[in-house]
Structure formats: C-alpha cells, structure tokens
Amino acid sequence: MTRSRRLTTVLAAGALAAPVALAGASPALADPNNNSSEKLQRAVTTEGVLQHLRAFQAISDANGGNRAAGSPGYDASADYVAGKLRAAGYAVELQEFEFPYFEETGEAQLARTSPSPATYAAGTDFATMTYSGAGDVTAAVTAVDLRIPPGPTPSGNTSGCEAADFAGFPAGNVALVQRGTCPFGTKAANAEAAGASAVVIFNEGQPGRDGLLQGTLGAPVGIPVVGTTYAIGAELAAAPSTVRVAVDAVSEVRTSSNVIAETRTGRTDNVVMAGAHLDSVTEGPGINDNGTGSAAILETALQMAKVKTGNKVRFAWWSAEELGLIGSTEYVESLTEEELADVALYLNFDMVGSPNFIRGVYDGNETTPTPGVAVPEGSAQIEDLFNAHFTAKGLTFQDTEFSGRSDYQAFINNGVPAGGLFTGAEGVKTAAEAARFGGVAGAAYDPCYHSACDTLTGEGLDPAVYGQLRDLVGNVSTVALDTNSDAIAHAVITYAYDTAAINGVRNPGKSPGTAQGAPGHQDDAAA
Numbered sequence: 001m002t003r004s005r006r007l008t009t010v011l012a013a014g015a016l017a018a019p020v021a022l023a024g025a026s027p028a029l030a031d032p033n034n035n036s037s038e039k040l041q042r043a044v045t046t047e048g049v050l051q052h053l054r055a056f057q058a059i060s061d062a063n064g065g066n067r068a069a070g071s072p073g074y075d076a077s078a079d080y081v082a083g084k085l086r087a088a089g090y091a092v093e094l095q096e097f098e099f100p101y102f103e104e105t106g107e108a109q110l111a112r113t114s115p116s117p118a119t120y121a122a123g124t125d126f127a128t129m130t131y132s133g134a135g136d137v138t139a140a141v142t143a144v145d146l147r148i149p150p151g152p153t154p155s156g157n158t159s160g161c162e163a164a165d166f167a168g169f170p171a172g173n174v175a176l177v178q179r180g181t182c183p184f185g186t187k188a189a190n191a192e193a194a195g196a197s198a199v200v201i202f203n204e205g206q207p208g209r210d211g212l213l214q215g216t217l218g219a220p221v222g223i224p225v226v227g228t229t230y231a232i233g234a235e236l237a238a239a240p241s242t243v244r245v246a247v248d249a250v251s252e253v254r255t256s257s258n259v260i261a262e263t264r265t266g267r268t269d270n271v272v273m274a275g276a277h278l279d280s281v282t283e284g285p286g287i288n289d290n291g292t293g294s295a296a297i298l299e300t301a302l303q304m305a306k307v308k309t310g311n312k313v314r315f316a317w318w319s320a321e322e323l324g325l326i327g328s329t330e331y332v333e334s335l336t337e338e339e340l341a342d343v344a345l346y347l348n349f350d351m352v353g354s355p356n357f358i359r360g361v362y363d364g365n366e367t368t369p370t371p372g373v374a375v376p377e378g379s380a381q382i383e384d385l386f387n388a389h390f391t392a393k394g395l396t397f398q399d400t401e402f403s404g405r406s407d408y409q410a411f412i413n414n415g416v417p418a419g420g421l422f423t424g425a426e427g428v429k430t431a432a433e434a435a436r437f438g439g440v441a442g443a444a445y446d447p448c449y450h451s452a453c454d455t456l457t458g459e460g461l462d463p464a465v466y467g468q469l470r471d472l473v474g475n476v477s478t479v480a481l482d483t484n485s486d487a488i489a490h491a492v493i494t495y496a497y498d499t500a501a502i503n504g505v506r507n508p509g510k511s512p513g514t515a516q517g518a519p520g521h522q523d524d525a526a527a
Helices: 037-043 046-062 072-088 184-193 230-238 287-303 326-334 337-341 379-393 409-413 431-437 478-497
Strands: 091-104 109-114 118-120 126-128 135-143 174-178 198-202 225-228 242-247 249-262 267-277 311-318 343-349 360-362 398-400 418-422
Touching: 037 287, 037 478, 046 072, 046 287, 046 478, 072 091, 072 249, 072 287, 072 311, 091 326, 135 198, 135 230, 174 184, 174 230, 184 198, 184 225, 198 230, 198 242, 225 242, 249 326, 267 287, 267 326, 267 478, 287 311, 287 343, 287 478, 311 326, 311 478, 326 409, 337 343, 343 478, 360 379, 379 418, 379 478, 418 478
Parallel strands: 135 174, 174 198, 198 225, 267 311, 267 343, 343 418, 360 398
Antiparallel strands: 091 249, 109 118, 109 242, 126 225, 135 242, 249 311, 360 418
16 A cells, blocks of 8 residues: 555564465365355455465565565566466456656765754655655755745745756756745756756745655656755755765666456446555565455456356556556556446455454445545445445444545546455554454554565564464464455455446346345444
8 A cells, every 4th residue: 555655664573473384275276156255255265365475475585575566576476466367267468557666775864064064864854855866965055046034825935946047056066945836856857957966955934844845756867856844954055055965766767567357258338347456665575565455356356267247357456556556547547438437346455454454444435534535426335335244244344534545546536436445554553443353452553564574474573562463474364364355255246247236237147146235324333
C-alpha cells in the first residue's frame, strides 16, 4: 500500500517465528466443479496461498531483499505469476509502461561550511526530495527571488517558477529557492537548466508552512535537491553562505509491467475485475504488503481456472503502486470509453494478512465519508456482499475508508463501482478493536509496514509486540489470511455469474454460486 511520505526501515531485534521452508506440497489442481462459493472456498486453502508467499520470499532473497517495481525482484515476481496463470489456461498479458523510479541508497547530508559551520539533521532539519538526483556538492549559495519575511497567506511567492528568475545565476552554485505557486519539480528543473549544482527548497514561512519541507519533484532531475525549514532557509539567505549538499540515490525512468489475466469464457461486456499490487517497497520483500493480496487472488484464479464463468473475470497484479498507484492508473487510462464501460466492478485486495489485523471492508456506502472522494453507485452493494459473508461466518468486521491510498482509486475516479478488503497498515489498533479482533492495542496493525521485517521468515520482528500475537507465519496472520481468502473467493465466483445487485446483469442457466446475503446494508457486525 502506498503512502505519501518516506518511512525509515524498522530494524527490530529478535525473530519469534521459525523460518519457513521454501518448498512445499503443491496445492490442489483446479476443478471444473469449483463453480460455487462453497466449493471455491474449500479449494482456496491457506496452504495454497502460503505457497505463493514462499515463492515471493525466495524471489526477494535472490534479488537484493525486495520486489520493488523496476527491479529484478519485481520482474521475477511477475514472471512467477504469469507462468502460473498461463499453465492454468488463462489469457495473460504483460502491460508495459514507463515510470519514474526513485530509491535513496544512503543518508543525505546538508551542512553550512561557512560562515559559522553547522550540520543539519536528515529527517528533522531537511529531507531529500523524491526524484532528486545524486551528487555531493560544496558550493556558494545563490538566493533566487525569495520573499523574507514571507508576507500573508497565500504569499504569492513565485521563487524559481520562471526561467527568468535565474537570469545571471552563477553556474555551479547551489540555488536557494522558496516554496510557493508552482511545483517543486518546476523550480528544480529551472535551477538545473541555469547551471545550478544543487537546490535547497525551503518552506514559505506562514503558520503551518514553516516546518520541515518534504515533497516530490514528480520526475527525475539530474542534481541533488533537498527540502528544509523556513528558519534554515532564511538563515542561509541572511549572509553569503557556502553549503554542502550530498544525496545518495537512484533516480531514473524505468520500465515495468502489470500482469493481466482473463478467463477464457464469460461476457466481454460485463467484466468483473479483481486486483492487487505485486510490487514491494525497496526496504523489504513486501510479504504482507502486498504479497498477501497478490497470493490470495492468484490462488483464487488458479482454483477457478476451469470454471465456465457467465461474466469474463479479469485478474490484475499492479506494478508501481508503491510509487503512487502508477500501474493501475496506467491501465485505466489505457482503456477506451467502451472498454471502461464494460468493467462492471473492481475488487481491490491490498494487505489481507496484517499480523495485528482488523477485518476491514471498504466503506462503499460512505458511512464515514472521506473528504473529496465520491464512491460510485454499486459500491455499497459490494460492501453488502462482504458484510453478509462475514456475518454468515460469524466473523467480526468493520468499515475501512476509501482513503485514496490503493489501486481502487483510478477505478472510482472513472465511475467503476469498487470494494474490497484491508487488514490495516501503519495505523494503530484501538482498545475497542483489540477487544473485537484480538491482538495488541496501541501497536500498529502491521508493525513491519514498509520495512525490512515484512517477511515470511520472522527475522527482525519486535518481541514486545509479536510475542503477544498468535497464528503467525513471519509477518502474516494466518487467521486474517484464511478468512479473507475465503471472502475473496466468495466475491469473485459470485460476481463471475451474477452482478445483478450492481448493474442488474444476471446470467441464466449458470451456477449462481452462493447468494449475496440478505438485502440491506450491514455495518460493523460483530461476532
């Protein structure tokens, strides 16, 4: 699951779970009779899903410890998924796209070397801008069209927004520019074009816009770029200064691929989609985030491979989700209006095995609306299906918001009904949630979120938290994985035959699977 700011790798001591063998018994082969919810749920086993997670762990181990988009680990993951699907008889496409890749490979440095030398702290005083170039520069600072003091909000400050701001800029100097009006990337690109060796961008100075400036340039630039506070920027501008700016990073355009697989049968004008992002962050192998969602829909697809569906079912494994939902957005934008209209609904599964889990169902009827998010009609009915399923199983669940942080976003932006499951990321479990779901109140749902310890081996897990959790394989709750895999199988096979609750389309003569549950919306049911 993507988030808006960089996370520091967690290096917790101790490993509580025994390493998992990378080889194991093959899951049962697909049966053409897996054509109902009950049958498919029995076929989609926790062991079958774990077998794919073991493969993802082995791929990460063999490729530098991650499966990030644009890396050999991701490519090997995509090959694994595509190979399994082709062998099962699916029509498989690898949809290639270019994307801006960024990885900070060492700690950045910012220091004033004269006058009055001072060393600034990374993450507190300054931060590397995403897509900054690499380099180690010591040079004089040149201020560019600054507004100090900042003036009222909004200040109207345009520092660095125009090429003319850099007229007469001394080539090789460090450009000091201020936040305001135009994107950070525009300021950095103009500075680079003027011959700057590095850029320091500082905050505007009004209340709420005076602290540490963290941001993205939107695309790679060729010189180091860092953000800092208003106070440090004003300090550097107050007298002629020389600074050192050092960034150790990889910032470039790379190519990656979404994996798209379709059933051979079913209506092409009423396509049911289920997706999960396949990429990890660079910090770790991403076994929960999002190996769990990827493995669960893969096992579901394999176990229903021989079923003759009434609606075409399209499974998707997205790339570059962790860099801003890039793969899913590329896919949706590649569809024609007719192709988009043929998508009946989209189901999203991003983190379905969090160790300190909640059982979250996306809030399709917007019981708790997210500002700025309009959920398409039909999404409430998808929520109803999951809620009814968990209620029938005697399982506790709760709403989870469409926060814009996962791959459903491009679909709901384009009017496609959406829903899915989520077991929690870096958010903290409340006492009420611990009473309902078990686990540890006051700890993150996934304490290894975006970290090196998001593994299947158990290495690096914090014993203070993980010692209180049960039914784990590494950083994965087998309880959450099992119950959510059943729910995924139920939703996919139900909609493979019948989307009447969403858009009125039913396919007579086909197995209806299990009914979608009692009519009417159910929220926050508890066992």
